[in-house]
Amino acid sequence: MIYAELHYDEHYSEVHSRLVEILKSEFPDLQSGLQGDSWIWIVEGNEKVEIDSFSSMKHQIKSSSPQAKLVQRVIDTLSKGFCLEVYEKPLLEPHE
Numbered sequence: 001m002i003y004a005e006l007h008y009d010e011h012y013s014e015v016h017s018r019l020v021e022i023l024k025s026e027f028p029d030l031q032s033g034l035q036g037d038s039w040i041w042i043v044e045g046n047e048k049v050e051i052d053s054f055s056s057m058k059h060q061i062k063s064s065s066p067q068a069k070l071v072q073r074v075i076d077t078l079s080k081g082f083c084l085e086v087y088e089k090p091l092l093e094p095h096e
Contacts, residue, residue: 001090003071004061007083012038012053019051019059019078026077042074049074055093062093 008015016038023040024030032040038059039052047070050062061078063071068090075086 002060002062002093003090004075004084004086005056006059007085012057012059022081023077044070
């Protein structure tokens with residue numbers, strides 16, 4: 001499910017390292033990569049949040065967790081440095 005999308009003027013590849021830097025300061029269990037698309041995974045307990053550009057030209061915040069507590073913390077962290085469109089009701093990804 002897609003919970004939010006970031007808005008910025010740059011290409012997503014130019015934003016990737018800034019996102020990783022901001023998120024790493026709050027979430028130590030983080031994996032990321034930039035190869036064609038940008039992806040960042042944050043894991044905490046049983047929850048996993050994905051921030052990626054797989055289905056958009058902008059980063060989207062996604063999770064399959066129904067509680068989405070970690071998602072809200074990620075949104076709060078990123079909203080300090082980025083403009084976000086947070087969806088009232090999460091959007092389904094094409095494969096869901």
